[in-house]
Amino acid sequence: MGISDERTDLQRPLIDPTDSERKPLKDVGLESVLTESSLSYRWRVYLGACIEMKLLFRLALPAILVYLVNSGMSISARIFAGRIGGMELAAASLGNSCFFLVYGLMLGMGSAVETLCGQAYGAQRYDLLGIYLQRATIVLALVGLPMTLLYTFSYPILLMLGEPKTVSYMGSMYIAGLIPQIFAYAVNFTAQKFLQAQSVVIPSAYISGAALLLQILLTWITVYVMGMGLMGIACVLTISWWVMVVAQTLYITTSRRFRHTWTGLSSKSFQGLWSFFKLSAGSAVMICLEMWYSQILVLLAGLLKDPALSLDSLSICMSVSALSFMVSVGFNAAASVRTSNELGAGNPKSALFSTWTATFVSFVISLAEALALMMSRDYVSYIFTSDADVAKAVSELCPFLAVTIILNGIQPVLSGVAVGCGWQTFVAYVNVGCYYIVGIPVGCILGFTFDFQAKGIWTGMIGGTLMQTLILLYVTYRTDWDKEVEKARTRLDMWDEKKESLQN
Template identity: 35%
Template sequence: MTAVYMRHLIPGLFAYAILQCILRFLQTQTVVIPLVICAVVPLTIDFGLSYVLVYHTVLGFKGAALASAVCLWISVIMLGLYVNYSDKFKPTWEGLSLESFQHVLPSLKLAIPSALMVCLEYWAFELLVLLAGLMPNSETSTSLIAMCVNTQAMSYMITYGFSAAVSTRVSNELGAGNGDRAKNAVTVTLKLSLFLALIFVLSLIFGHNIWASAFSNSPTIKKEFASITPFLVLSVFFDSAQGVLSGVSRGCGWQDLAAWTNLIAFYVIGMPIAILVAFKAHLYARGLWIGLICGLFFQALTLLIITLRTNWTKLELSVDRDREETVVV
């Protein structure tokens, strides 16, 4: 069933690829409100379309996947029309041209490490679910890890917004020769992200039973979720920090360095510890999450040290030099 569902999502992948390009184009120009509108409208359509396709057609659960794909294309069309017909973007968008292909290789040098950054981190979370399925109490462990992954993902949506904002702000300020303002943007964004993470964490601590009830009515699952909540709190906190710092890395052009950091954090440190503590110490789901916490801690600490040791004036000059070399070419 999972494979069938994923096959019906394939048309949406092409839309998602185009959508991400348009989003970055608009984010670098600090365009916000149209992005919100073009997210809310397709989301609203998705609710109704999913209901109709799932319950009133022969598609069944496959209809939900098709609805998501259709709504992604709606987002692409809405934003594409906005960019194409708005006078605001005439100085920055002159249409498709062969000249753009001259910058494919420089873009790939950033895009490939950036993709690795994201994939290495996301795959670690998915690997936890697979490992949970190998445990003696696989049904309980898999459900518990899935609940934790979903909870972490929801909390990360806040961090993701800050990550995109700080990436855009830092790159723009460095490009404008304002190293100090880029540094201030990092400080402010990191504090805001940690503050909102604290609110989320407190809500989780005092309302974990209510939250668990949204996923399962099983007393066993609720009890196990209560026992893993302290570990989940730590992972949310570290994740909120690394999310912003990863955005700083993208804004500064450190994608390759961040990719190596993620590789070591999750696959040299995090996953081996998770397997050892889960299977050898018999902590099972809690052991898996402890390993993830170790990976997130190393990731956040490493990126924080890199950021704190950054000479923003030199970085600003480096950006200016790269821009001059690009102009000469």
């Protein structure tokens, strides 16, 4: 028998369409491919990659669109505010920056639903998904209550922080119009995770896109027709988020697609709220520490010798980094769903394969982005400004930005794997150590003590991110996926037994 004949025989158990007793590749599960002893290792990897890549991109691409649209809503609000006047733009920017705290908190706490819903769906315990959705919404709404007090008294808080009186007043009025948006976050993020756990992401992308178009239209009417100014912009932004909430709620509660995962309101959702809060708090800390890390870089830049030039160049670099980061966040969501689904289904090999496939694909994309950036390093800043000095400063920072983009292609995906496995609390501790005990202090020493300015601060930040990425890579590499399957099964069994604790 020749080599070609042997290869044909190796393929036949899975992909021979002429054999009525065999399944075509599209109907073969990933775990079946990876455990098929009649296939060589090379063919198992190849066929597994074909299956996984299709699943991965089907999840990641709509998720990227959703996150881009969500960011675009706040950006469009700032654009309209800038058309009114410079003071209104400053107030809207200040308001959005302050509200970023709540956004990160709600997004982080909503990530706990990814772990539980994803594993329950993979284990075919469909009735638990609706209960987790309701419980998460209750917990996030309760957390939102003290946030309303914080933003109700935003004016004196902003004055205490040293902001100008006029900007503080206008910013506080803008924030007041966004208060109902807190509770829209509570419902929207949990609903998105509920849908993502079932690999239903395209409807969320359609809903978010429609909400963005509606927001732009209504904002134009309130600003240019009704003359409502800054408060009108804030109210429309809040209404747009609630439109997304209503649309997603109707889709979940009325579609027969979710007849097994949404069975109506249940009193069980009020059980174990404290245990769910602890798991959600770990997720919130993990996400918030990551989101605030880059913001601190910008704040430190304001203390350098030439703060205007440093802030302008860093702001441009952060905008480019944020755009590329959205791609990684999409793969973060996809990796979380795939990992949790496979663990819940009791497929350790598939969970491992999904983890490394998502990490590799995101790394390759980020590497391509970094190379494109370096080739256009002398021109990229002219998208934002025509200042030659800023362009030169941005060009000098581009190598640091390129390294950051590459690391951001790996680290968020590993964080998504951590969410899928339920490691949020562990990753939160890692983030504190790497970012705030190592990264920021080293950046301050290099930037201020050794006078490397923005390059020194950014070097410290890169060091913290690199350390965190290496730790997550090592932990993921050393993970016993069979034990993770058992942990996922135990977590679901404990809920069925109505016990209070949820394993981490």
